Amino acid sequence: MxxxxxxxxxxxxxxxxxxPVHDFNAIRKLIGIPADTPILEAIARMSDADAAEARRILHDVEMDLAASARxxxxxxxxxxxxxxxxxxxxxxxxxxxxxxxxxxxxxxxxxxxxxxxxxxxxxxxxxxxxxxxxxxxxxxxxxxxxxxxxxxxxxxxxxxxxxxxxxxxxxxxxxxxxxxxxxxxxxxxxxxxxxxxxxxxxxxxxxxxxxxx
Ligand SMILES: [Mg+2]
Structure with missing residues (x-):
């Protein structure tokens, strides 16, 4: 085929x-995870409270970026x-x-x-x-x-x-x-x-x- x-x-x-507009290492820094670590997988390893806070930060950053998507x-x-x-x-x-x-x-x-x-x-x-x-x-x-x-x-x-x-x-x-x-x-x-x-x-x-x- x-x-x-x-x-x-x-x-x-x-x-x-x-x-592309995401600066993933800047996002990692905001969330407090090491450079070049996969973000979702790092959040999945956090405690429930830390993961909830990290997801909130990630969502806010990505929603801001979405408005400027081209x-x-x-x-x-x-x-x-x-x-x-x-x-x-x-x-x-x-x-x-x-x-x-x-x-x-x-x-x-x-x-x-x-x-x-x-x-x-x-x-x-x-x-x-x-x-x-x-x-x-x-x-x-x-x-x-x-x-x-x-x-x-x-x-x-x-x-x-x-x-x-x-x-x-x-x-x-x-x-x-x-x-x-x-x-x-x-x-x-x-x-x-x-x-x-x-x-x-x-x-x-x-x-x-x-x-x-
Ligand atoms: Mg991609």
């Missing part, structure tokens, strides 16, 4: 559909093109769902995602767990082979690999670490529509083989 035949698309939000160049065109092809679209984020909704609204993507297809940390175990992908596959009645996970961080494509879906790693630096989790590589979100079956000329090889996209 070509990528263009995949009908189910799951995107990471922050830094993939939106321009779309990644090319992302709106890609999402609208996929939607026009009849694809189902979902979001899998380590963020809270109310923050995800605010971020999607500020970025101009709100109309492209049903709220029950925006999966945050309160619905499923966070990436790199594949739980959120399994949840969306089940909601959609989708097969992993017909599903794509797109993201800019290791946890996105690791979750995709563990769920058995196709993975696309977006890395504007072009370094592409984590090849073990990566099926396709893009340096801009717009490049998605130049991959594997997309953009085949009318009457060209793709349609000659009966692929209707």
């Amino acid at each position: 070509q990528l263009s035949d995949c009908k189910h698309w799951i995107f990471d939000m922050d830094g993939t559909l939106t321009v 779309p990644q160049p090319g992302a709106l065109a890609v999402l609208e093109s996929l939607a026009a092809r009849g694809a189902t679209l979902g979001i899998l984020t380590r963020n809270d769902e109310d923050i995800a909704a605010a971020t999607l609204r500020a970025s101009g993507f709100e109309h492209l995602f049903q709220s029950r297809h925006v999966i945050g940390r309160e619905t499923c175990a966070p990436k790199p767990s594949p739980a959120g992908i399994h949840h969306l596959l089940s909601l959609w009645g989708a097969q992993p082979e017909a599903t794509v996970m797109v993201g800019d961080f290791r946890y996105d494509i690791e979750a995709g690999r563990r769920a058995g879906v196709r993975t696309v790693h977006f890395d504007s630096s072009g370094r592409f670490p984590w090849p073990e989790f990566t099926d396709h590589r893009i340096r801009s979100i717009g490049e998605l529509l130049a991959l594997d079956g997309f953009g085949a000329p009318a009457g060209g090889p793709a349609s000659a083989h009966g692929h209707v996209v």
Whole structure:
């Protein structure tokens, strides 16, 4: 199956559909956890009282950032093109769902995602767990082979690999670490529509083989 035949698309939000604005080490400092430690996992190891306070701080910081979210160049065109092809679209984020909704609204993507297809940390175990992908596959009645996970961080494509879906790693630096989790590589979100079956000329090889996209 070509990528263009995949009908189910799951995107990471922050830094993939939106321009990155999070300074995660500054957030870690506010919460009192060491630099470069995964934040949600560090909170999960805290006492209940400390974890509640850390979640409150994290939520406040991320809600402030959501208001200033901006779309990644090319992302709106890609999402609208996929939607026009009849694809189902979902979001899998380590963020809270109310923050995800605010971020999607500020970025101009709100109309492209049903709220029950925006999966945050309160619905499923966070990436790199594949739980959120399994949840969306089940909601959609989708097969992993017909599903794509797109993201800019290791946890996105690791979750995709563990769920058995196709993975696309977006890395504007072009370094592409984590090849073990990566099926396709893009340096801009717009490049998605130049991959594997997309953009085949009318009457060209793709349609000659009966692929209707
Ligand atoms: Mg990201």
